[in-house]
Amino acid sequence: MHIETLGYIAAFLTTAAFFPQTIKTIKSRDTASISLAMYVMFTTGIAFWLGYAFLIESMPMIIANIITFVLSATILVLKLSEKKSTTRQ
C-alpha cells in the first residue's frame, strides 16, 4: 500500500467521524455544552497541524486539516457569538 494512501484513509476516517457531530452543532447552533477554552485550543492546534502539513508537504494532512479547521472555526464563531448575546442580556 502506498504511504499516501494510508494517509488518505486516515484523513477520510477521522474527518468523517468528526463531521456528523459538528454539522449537528452548526445546524442546532447549540454550543452550550462546548468549552470555549478547549475549542480555542483545538482550532489553534489544527491551524498548527495545517502549517506543519504544508511544510512537510503531506497532502492527506493538508486536506484533513483544512476541512477540520473550517468546521471547528465555524463552531468557534458560533460559540463566541453565543457568548456575546448572553452577556448583552
Next chain:
Amino acid sequence: MHIETLGYIAAFLTTAAFFPQTIKTIKSRDTASISLAMYVMFTTGIAFWLGYAFLIESMPMIIANIITFVLSATILVLKLSEKKSTTRQ
C-alpha cells in the same frame, strides 16, 4: 521556527484539547451520548494516522496519535462493554 517545533505545538494543543472530555468520559463511564460507529471510525482513523506517522517519520504525529489512540481505544472499550451489559438486561 523549526518544522518539528510546529508539529509539537500542534500535537500538544489538539491532544490537550481532547484530554479533559476524554478523561471525564472515562471517569464517569458515561458513554451513552457517544456514537459507537463514529468512535470506531475515529479510533481506526487514528490508528491509520499512527501508521502513516511512522512511515513518514514524523515524531510529533507519532506522539500525538499514540496518546489519542490510547484514550479513544479506552472509550471504545467502555462503549462496547456498556452495549454488552445493556443487551444482557
